[in-house]
Amino acid sequence: MRLLIVEDEPRMATALQRGLVAEGFTVEVAFNGPDGLHLARENSYDAIVCDIMLPGLSGYRLIQALRAEANWVPVLVLSAKDGEYDEADALDLGADDYLVKPFSFVVLLARLRAVLRRGVRPRPAILSCGDLSLDPAARAVRRGDTEIELTPREFSLLEYLMRRAGDAVSKADILHHVWDAHYEGDANVIEVYVGYLRRKIDLPFGRHAVQTVRGAGYRLATDGG
Amino acid sequence: MRLLIVEDEPRMATALQRGLVAEGFTVEVAFNGPDGLHLARENSYDAIVCDIMLPGLSGYRLIQALRAEANWVPVLVLSAKDGEYDEADALDLGADDYLVKPFSFVVLLARLRAVLRRGVRPRPAILSCGDLSLDPAARAVRRGDTEIELTPREFSLLEYLMRRAGDAVSKADILHHVWDAHYEGDANVIEVYVGYLRRKIDLPFGRHAVQTVRGAGYRLATDGG
DNA sequence: GAGTGCCGATGCGGTTGCTGATCGTCGAGG
DNA sequence: CCTCGACGATCAGCAACCGCATCGGCACTC
Incomplete structure (x- = not known):
């Protein structure tokens, strides 16, 4: 050593x-x-x-x-x-x-x-996928140089997706990690919040970072869309 | 989190x-x-x-x-x-x-x-046969550099065939592993889905990864066709 | 009480899974 | 070489499901 x-x-x-x-x-x-x-x-x-x-x-x-x-x-x-x-x-x-x-x-x-x-840390303090970056400590999200405002729930959803960027993440996983383990509600909330997220980090920029994997869940593009 | x-x-x-x-x-x-x-x-x-x-x-x-x-x-x-x-x-x-x-x-x-x-999450290996590759975690399939969209059923069928690449796999095995152990339906579904698969991963590329073994089942070419 | 975030309900439209029927193909035996 | 039966491929169509948008109500904060 x-x-x-x-x-x-x-x-x-x-x-x-x-x-x-x-x-x-x-x-x-x-x-x-x-x-x-x-x-x-x-x-x-x-x-x-x-x-x-x-x-x-x-x-x-x-x-x-x-x-x-x-x-x-x-x-x-x-x-x-x-x-x-x-x-x-x-x-x-x-x-x-x-x-x-x-x-x-x-x-x-x-x-x-x-x-x-x-060993060597695989990831930096700031999560980033292409020009999309998220700073968990500062609670800040940017697309390129544009600062983006997210609600707490939107933020945790994006954070979880970014930590598993590239993986298809099932809705059950998302419910467990972003909502509550014992959350009994409709998985539809996820679709709603994915919709909110896209409206803030994808649509205004003509990008597709948050991808739907039909029948499996969602995936965040490692290159930010 | x-x-x-x-x-x-x-x-x-x-x-x-x-x-x-x-x-x-x-x-x-x-x-x-x-x-x-x-x-x-x-x-x-x-x-x-x-x-x-x-x-x-x-x-x-x-x-x-x-x-x-x-x-x-x-x-x-x-x-x-x-x-x-x-x-x-x-x-x-x-x-x-x-x-x-x-x-x-x-x-x-x-x-x-x-x-x-x-947090290091050991990524499961990517299955590959020639230029055909399947990433179970990302739920992504590519032929060379071309990303291919598969439905869930098509995906698990291909995954099973790739895990046993080179083997002739009987229809009973496929029904058992890709459908349900207690599946009672017609084995014709397999032929249908093999057809879908070929239409997506073979025909557009002029390849023959999914091979028919008459009387025995199907075999995935280890070199991707 | 206005604003914001959160969540359940509903409805639309496209997709998927599967079935049953038909068509094509292979190969053994004549 | 031809015939025939068995096996496999393909097609159209239906039902269920999934993803998504929208609306309205609730709780909390300012």
Whole structure:
């Protein structure tokens, strides 16, 4: 397992390096943001351990840059900050885990292993299909540059379809995940809401992202229609 | 997105439920370990939020039981303990993330979203014979680059033939698997539907994937005709 | 009380599944 | 090579179903 540590504090950096090498990892170290980004671009690491406060380029921006290039290498963020919003921000930005300094090395190891076990994340923080994108955290949907307003129910329906983009999703599945498991009503509500969705994300743009699969359910086109 | 909360403290459980429902999740609650395990087995959740200290069956055991059954639903663990080894244990046991009480709801949300984002659903293999391919999950059939629309019955007939590509499949087998085990009708339906299939996947392309084996049934050419 | 989101009911129209009848084809035996 | 019977292909037509739009009422919020 090959790791990249991005950490400007020399003592912390070497301590981490020694500990992780002793655990059998192959470790490289960058002491500032730009170097870290460069190494991450040029090499393929199994995971990156990254401080937030970095000279030249913050950890946030580093993750953002990688994710923008569709590089989904797992990133574990270290930070001296402890405001809760920092953590939420880091995760929504595409970090895979977050540790507040001071942390225990044992915990770092466990979280690192958990992150490695999961491997490369298949999907970014923002779901997207072609020019259609949905940000679960911001509760925002856009078609290209146009922001689209959805009601809560419409939003969860689209979110579920987007998470399973490309699959034909049965109405029973939709009822269970978007409505309630014990929902007893008519499956017709789905048709109604699919209709609403299409009226907002497809028709005005002459697209067909939400496809009907007769007898099977619905499918969201992976290319957004 | 459908969640299961396993939490014995009623106030905590309802607080979580309300907060998550307000965020647009579909939420179910179990107040003890065995109930939680039962629900998790019977239903397909997008994620589980699970307390560690539970009456009847600890959160650890719950995860262990699920993982032993090859159920990889993402699990986010909550705990009042704060010993570092607890956290390491939980992650090594197969939990996907870990929060120590008291935690902030914003952080829970962010971590939950991170966990959901990772949700890997192993895609069933795509069946293919030559340039003919069938994707059971997407319910899509293509000949080369051309997408072909099939009705549900046509689709399951082709799927069955493709799963047994190269074999001569008797009509009795087909009736049994594509129609109903107790189907009492005329075996002529098969001939009719084989006709429909050929009209869609063979004739327009001048191919002969669906071959008649007189007296024995039908065979799908492994090379797609 | 106006506005918004949600959901059940109803009705229309196209699609699908199936049947029964007819037509075509294969191959063994004369 | 021809005949005939059995098997398979095709066709038209009907009934049930499915997807979709629309309307009206209910609950909640502002």
